[in-house]
Amino acid sequence: MLQKIRENWDKILQLMRDEYDISPVGYETWLKPLQVESVDEDNHIVNIVIMDPKIETIGLNFIKKKYSFVLQISIEEVTGFKCTVHFYSKGQADTIKEPELPEVKDSSLMTIMQNANLNPKYTFDTFVVGSNNKMAHAAALAVAESPAEIYNPLFIYGGVGLGKTHLMHSIANFILKNDPSKRIMYVTSEKFTNELIDSIRNKNFTTATQFREKYRNNDVLLVDDIQFIIGKESTQEEIFHTFNTLHEAKKQIIISSDRPPKEFETLEDRLVSRFEWGLTVDIQSPDYETRMAILRKKEEMDGYNIDNEVIKYIANNIKSNIRELEGALTKVIALSKLDNKEINLDLAEEALKDFISPNQDMEITPETIINVVADHYKCTPADLISSKRNKEIVIPRQIVMYLCRSMTDCPLQMIGKYLGGKDHTTIINGIKKITKQLDTDENMKTTIDVLKKKINPT
C-alpha cells in the first residue's frame, strides 16, 4: 500500500486541491511539502511527514486540523485505502506515534456525504447567523429538522458569495447526520444541464432512465444557482417534471438563486409558481458585526488568535462578499507563514494591497452598471451597447439608462456614449419608460432594488 500511495501522491494532492477548493497559495504552502513516510496497514494509518522546515513547526497543528479529513478521503478515493492520517514534523517522524484521530469513525458518513456531492465543512455549526441571514437560517434549520413537512420547496436567494450554498449543504449534512439512510443529492443547475445533455446525446434509454433516477429518486434534492436554466428549454422541462415527481411524493426540494422567483421574467409561469409554493427567503450582504463574527469564526476554525485591529481592517474593507472576506484572511495568514512574520496591521495591508484598493469606494460608473445588468439578464455588455431591438435586450438597456441616471452623475449624452453612441433623446425615453413602469409594476420595483444592491452593496 505504501508503494501505491507514494505512486499516486501527486494525484491525491491534486484531488484535494480541486475538490476542496484549496487555493494555489494554500496548495503550495501546506500540501506540497507533505510526503508519505510509512503505512501501518493493520491499523489503517498513513504517516505523513512535513518536509518544509519553514512550516513544519508552526504549520503542524494547522495542517492536522485543516487537512486530515480531506486527505483521508482523497487517499481513499484514489487508492481505495480507508485510513487515518498522522502528521509529523521531520524530526518527530521516527519517534512519535499519535492516538487515532476521531474523524475515522465518521468515514462512512463522509462517503455518503461525498456521494451526495456535499461539502462536510458546510454545516450549521460553521454558519454565522447575523441580521442579513437570520430568516434564511431559521427556515433552513426548520427544513433540516422536518424535511418536506413545512416549507417545500425552500427557495433561498441572494448575491454572490453570501452563503446560499453553505446553507443548503448545512441542511443536507444535518439531515444525513440524523439519518444516514436518507437519499440526498446536491447539484448545481449547470451540472444538471450538462448531465441532461449527455443523457440525451447518448440517446440511450438506460442513460435517460439513470439520469432521472439519480435526481428523482431522492428524499431531498438541492439545486443550486437555478438561474442558469433560463433560456434552456429542455432543462426547464426536466426540472419541472423532477419537481413534480418529488413534490407529489412529499420529498424535500431546496433551490437557490441570485434572484427571487418572480424576477424570472423569461421563465415559464408554471415553474415560477412552483418555486413560490413553499417559502422564499433572502440573504443580504453582512453588516459589520456579522463580518467580524465570520472572520472570528474562521480564525477559530483555523486555530489562530489574530489581533483585533487586523480583523477590523478586513471587516471594514471587504463588505459585500463573504467568499472574498474569507479569502482576505487566508491571504494574511499565508503571508505571515511564508515570511515567518507576526500578523499585524502592516502585514495585513501588505498582504491585501491588491485586494483592497484605496479607491474601492470609488463612484459607480456606467460600465459597472452595464456589466451588472448584463450579468443579471444573462446577456452580454455588447448586447446592451448594440442596436438590437428585441424585448430581451431593449428592457435591460432601458434599465441601464435609468440606473446610470439615478446612480451616477453622468450626463445624458455621456450615458448615450457608454451605450454605443445612442442620442440623448433615446436615453431620456428609456429613463421615462422605466420611471413610469415603477409607478405601477411591482416586479420592476423589485428588479431595480436587486440591481441597485448588486451595483452598490454597501
Ligand SMILES: Nc1ncnc2c1ncn2[C@@H]1O[C@H](COP(=O)(O)OP(=O)(O)OP(=O)(O)O)[C@@H](O)[C@H]1O
Ligand atoms: N454566514 C456565514 N458564516 C460563515 N461562513 C459563511 C457564511 N456565509 C458564507 N460563508 C462562507 O463564504 C463562502 C461563500 O459562501 P457560498 O459559496 O455559500 O456563497 P453563495 O451565496 O452560494 O455564492 P454563489 O452565488 O457564488 O453561488 C463559503 O466559504 C462559506 O462558507
